[in-house]
Amino acid sequence: MTAGMARNGDGVAVPATRRTSLWQTALAKFARDRAGLVGLTVVALYLLVAIGVWFGWWATEWADITGAKWAPVSAQHWFGTNIIGQDIFQRGLYSTATAFEVGLVVAVLVVVLGGLLGATSGFLAGSWVDEIVLWTMGVVDAVPFYLMVAAIAFALADYPYAMHVAMISTFWTTTGRFVRGEVIKLRGLEFVEAARALGVGQAAIVLRHVLPNTLHILLVQMTLCFVDAIKAEVVLSFLGLGVKDGMSWGLMISESTLEFLAGHFNNLVAASLLMFGLVYAFNMFADALQDALDPKRVA
Amino acid sequence: MAGVADEPLLSVRDLAIEFDTLDGPVRAVDGVSFDLRCGETVGLVGESGCGKTVTGLSLLRLVPEPPGRYAGGSIRFGGRELLALPEAELRALRGRDVAMVFQEPMTALNPVFTIGSQLTEVLRRHRGLGRREARVQALALLERVHIPEAARRLDEYPHQLSGGQRQRVMIAMALSCGPRLLVADEPTTALDVTTQAEVLAEIRRLQGELGMAMILVTHDLGVVAETCARAIVMYCGVIVETNATAALFAQPRHPYTLGLLQSVPRVRETRLAELPVIPGRVPDLRSLPPGCRFADRCPRVSERCRAEEPALTPIAGGGQVACHHPQP
Amino acid sequence: MDVLQFALRKLLAGVPLLVGVTLLSFTLMVYFGPDKTYELLGKNSTAAQIAEVRHELGYDRPFFVRYAEYLRELATLDFGHSDSTGAKVSTLLARSIPVSLALELPGFVLGNLLGLALALTAAFHRGRWPDKLIMGVAVVGMSVSFLIVIFAFQIWFCTSHGLNWFPVRGWSAAGPLDYLAHIAVPTLATVFVALGYNTRFYRAVIVEEMGRDHVRTARAFGTPPLRLLWRNILKNCAIPIVTRVMFTIPSIVIGGALLIETAFGIPGVGRVTYEAIISGDQPVLKAVVGLTASLFVLTLLVTDILYRAVDPRVSLQ
Numbered sequence A: 001m002t003a004g005m006a007r008n009g010d011g012v013a014v015p016a017t018r019r020t021s022l023w024q025t026a027l028a029k030f031a032r033d034r035a036g037l038v039g040l041t042v043v044a045l046y047l048l049v050a051i052g053v054w055f056g057w058w059a060t061e062w063a064d065i066t067g068a069k070w071a072p073v074s075a076q077h078w079f080g081t082n083i084i085g086q087d088i089f090q091r092g093l094y095s096t097a098t099a100f101e102v103g104l105v106v107a108v109l110v111v112v113l114g115g116l117l118g119a120t121s122g123f124l125a126g127s128w129v130d131e132i133v134l135w136t137m138g139v140v141d142a143v144p145f146y147l148m149v150a151a152i153a154f155a156l157a158d159y160p161y162a163m164h165v166a167m168i169s170t171f172w173t174t175t176g177r178f179v180r181g182e183v184i185k186l187r188g189l190e191f192v193e194a195a196r197a198l199g200v201g202q203a204a205i206v207l208r209h210v211l212p213n214t215l216h217i218l219l220v221q222m223t224l225c226f227v228d229a230i231k232a233e234v235v236l237s238f239l240g241l242g243v244k245d246g247m248s249w250g251l252m253i254s255e256s257t258l259e260f261l262a263g264h265f266n267n268l269v270a271a272s273l274l275m276f277g278l279v280y281a282f283n284m285f286a287d288a289l290q291d292a293l294d295p296k297r298v299a
Numbered sequence B: 001m002a003g004v005a006d007e008p009l010l011s012v013r014d015l016a017i018e019f020d021t022l023d024g025p026v027r028a029v030d031g032v033s034f035d036l037r038c039g040e041t042v043g044l045v046g047e048s049g050c051g052k053t054v055t056g057l058s059l060l061r062l063v064p065e066p067p068g069r070y071a072g073g074s075i076r077f078g079g080r081e082l083l084a085l086p087e088a089e090l091r092a093l094r095g096r097d098v099a100m101v102f103q104e105p106m107t108a109l110n111p112v113f114t115i116g117s118q119l120t121e122v123l124r125r126h127r128g129l130g131r132r133e134a135r136v137q138a139l140a141l142l143e144r145v146h147i148p149e150a151a152r153r154l155d156e157y158p159h160q161l162s163g164g165q166r167q168r169v170m171i172a173m174a175l176s177c178g179p180r181l182l183v184a185d186e187p188t189t190a191l192d193v194t195t196q197a198e199v200l201a202e203i204r205r206l207q208g209e210l211g212m213a214m215i216l217v218t219h220d221l222g223v224v225a226e227t228c229a230r231a232i233v234m235y236c237g238v239i240v241e242t243n244a245t246a247a248l249f250a251q252p253r254h255p256y257t258l259g260l261l262q263s264v265p266r267v268r269e270t271r272l273a274e275l276p277v278i279p280g281r282v283p284d285l286r287s288l289p290p291g292c293r294f295a296d297r298c299p300r301v302s303e304r305c306r307a308e309e310p311a312l313t314p315i316a317g318g319g320q321v322a323c324h325h326p327q328p
Numbered sequence C: 001m002d003v004l005q006f007a008l009r010k011l012l013a014g015v016p017l018l019v020g021v022t023l024l025s026f027t028l029m030v031y032f033g034p035d036k037t038y039e040l041l042g043k044n045s046t047a048a049q050i051a052e053v054r055h056e057l058g059y060d061r062p063f064f065v066r067y068a069e070y071l072r073e074l075a076t077l078d079f080g081h082s083d084s085t086g087a088k089v090s091t092l093l094a095r096s097i098p099v100s101l102a103l104e105l106p107g108f109v110l111g112n113l114l115g116l117a118l119a120l121t122a123a124f125h126r127g128r129w130p131d132k133l134i135m136g137v138a139v140v141g142m143s144v145s146f147l148i149v150i151f152a153f154q155i156w157f158c159t160s161h162g163l164n165w166f167p168v169r170g171w172s173a174a175g176p177l178d179y180l181a182h183i184a185v186p187t188l189a190t191v192f193v194a195l196g197y198n199t200r201f202y203r204a205v206i207v208e209e210m211g212r213d214h215v216r217t218a219r220a221f222g223t224p225p226l227r228l229l230w231r232n233i234l235k236n237c238a239i240p241i242v243t244r245v246m247f248t249i250p251s252i253v254i255g256g257a258l259l260i261e262t263a264f265g266i267p268g269v270g271r272v273t274y275e276a277i278i279s280g281d282q283p284v285l286k287a288v289v290g291l292t293a294s295l296f297v298l299t300l301l302v303t304d305i306l307y308r309a310v311d312p313r314v315s316l317q
Helices: A015-031 A034-054 A088-123 A128-142 A145-155 A162-187 A190-197 A202-238 A249-256 A266-293 B052-058 B087-093 B115-127 B131-144 B163-175 B193-210 B221-227 B245-250 B255-262 B303-307 C002-031 C037-041 C047-057 C063-076 C089-124 C129-143 C146-158 C176-210 C213-220 C225-264 C269-279 C282-310
Strands: B010-021 B024-036 B041-045 B068-077 B098-101 B181-185 B213-218 B230-235 B238-244
Touching (some): A015 A034, A015 A266, A088 A128, A088 A202, A088 A249, A128 A162, A145 C002, A145 C225, A145 C282, A162 A202, A190 A202, A202 A249, A249 A266, A249 C146, A266 C129, A266 C146, B010 B052, B024 B052, B024 B068, B024 B238, B041 B221, B098 B163, B163 B193, B193 B213, B213 B221, B238 B255, C002 C063, C002 C282, C037 C047, C089 C129, C089 C176, C089 C282, C146 C225, C176 C225, C213 C225, C225 C282
Parallel strands (some): B041 B213, B181 B213
Antiparallel strands (some): B010 B068, B230 B238
16 A cells, blocks of 8 residues: 555564564454465365374275275265275265375474574575575575486385475475575564674574574465475375375375276266365365465555 | 646645545544646655645545545646546546656556556556557656666566666656646655665756646655745644745744754764754644644644644745744 | 677586486486396396496495496486397487477467466456366366376276277377377367466466555556556566466476376386386486476576576576
């Protein structure tokens, strides 16, 4: 807005109040975002499904052959059965838990890695540490994602988490760049200068004063990363580089390639819709979160 | 000119402009009325957020819509109602009849085109000049606003010029089609002090030479005193006082105007530490008090001020003030 | 002269990055890559036999000697023979890369142009229904997996379960009609997925530019909308747009081709790569990884130099 109405008040930024007011207004904004709330609710429902799987409340027979080959939709098999007679509904539910496992592990570790490296290089911008981090980011970004994953899968031979490692080691650069940029901005602000003048150590400044002020970036990056991880899992599982044991939507979809040319779509449709529902809801949630946390965005 | 002397060049009546915010619509300008005759200079003064910039932008109908909205009133310019004018006619008017100079010389010019290209574009559009002719004119304009080495500057990009020079280019551009009204929004605020004085003198000189009317939007009363014949003081979206500049400075009637005048540092007379400050804060436009908007900060406040909003009424000596208890 | 110096300096600055990507692909693909010793020997072999085979394969040479060897391979484009087919890797690539380009280029160009057009439409109707509709559909595009789109379109357009208009698998560019029939569905799938991301990105860039002061200045001087769009918005957005196009080339070409060519049975570089991944064909993989990464770095450098032509703000420093 050009009117300068947002500049009411005395405009002196004190970090503590700045931080709380950012989160307060973000919460207020988010609470009014209908699409975001719907997204969050749907994600919560999916999470509930995943929790049920982890505790063994449902989807316990996902690996058993419980019916005939390609049984149609029925009260017993809600989504029918697959090529060898396993229940597609149970497999779909079980895969939800896998999706959350992959998404959460990758998102959390990416944010930790990207946040730490980004903050360090931003805080030491211009030094050799910064140069090395920037160089690493450039190198990682230069290798196409799927090739990087294939390469890491080879290097790690049959390690079951090769896919996770691969995603983390490629996804972190985006978070890293964002955090680095923000920290370079923060570094020049008064409260950081003040802390430095008071003789607070560099590590303490980064951890206690700078990183907390990048939390909004980390949160948004985490949601985006979660979505990316779930989508990448599908492709990697299809390529044979994904989930090693257990079941996932990606494995269901690659299984369905044996079925759909013969006219059996249940597996493909079930996995696609379940995955689309979660990713779409998460995208809406992530969007609302970005809107709420970005002070520049006016509704 | 004699025939239209009765009708003012610009006539703003009960102008109201709203902005949509998360907490519902907010009135940034709430019932502003004023007139401007040909060749007259008026200063629009107030703190940031008082609605002066929005008022200035509305004179070219440039308030961004959405989130902004013209909620009522009228703006008549040269006998035409601007708020009812179709977009194509507005475009023909902008830059030709009404021109604007903006606050930020650093960002107001397009960084990827040369100065010459941006100047000639306006000349060719509004005055129908050919390419070569427009370039000759552009050069003359740059020389007119005293840009050194004008011929070379034509082929340079904005980032190669200093802030003061860029603002001179803006002024040259604004004057290129001989507008009848110039709206200058804080034209010197972003410049350093010596440049400020030079640019201001330039504006004053050109205004006199061309005989155009001018509205100077500023928070700086000193600038108004040097440049404008009349001043309009705004507070929280309304006009609180208007008068000839000399009268306003000699005898401010609204307590807010008095406060503004007292907080202008006079280097030789007062030390900065003793500078009086208006106590309190500007109220939030989203939750205005029912009565006078200045009541909470006013030393002369009474019960009536909190209940009833004062209207702008004529006072002895030619001005108008919106106050139940004006300064004697 | 200035530009030449600038280009040289940029190229020099790109050397560490080039070293980095080659080092990374070497370490992952070659040094820690698939070990052929046991494939060649079988289960019960003596330590002496193992040592002999490792020596033959060159596994016992020091790290940097092997890295230098890899650099030489990259520079001369001589990667030896494929493990699985025995064909020369360079011949394999020379045959498959043109196919991939012919397949991917239309979708890539269309995806960007359409994305830009939709983004402009959305940005100019910001906050109103065309904007909401376009952006809503864009999120759908972003939320569907590329793989699912490929399968769905394949079933819909290419099988008797749907319209059955186009061939389901294979490749032929014998005539223009033949070519179009084979790229139609892959292109549709590419565009569908690319549109989601492109539209959102372009809209964000355009909206940001529309909010700048110089756009307001131009409006204040009566600039008509189309001229505003060209002179004040698109010209100023050139850098982020060019950067994005350049940045997405490798992921589209390799990532996109990988899935599309596999699903449609098209003999492009993506399918060659897929088969190499499946069978652990190291000579092919090290060639693809090393070449794409190096080409990516070079593309970025060229982009950087090109900026000079697009934007006077980028100085020669």
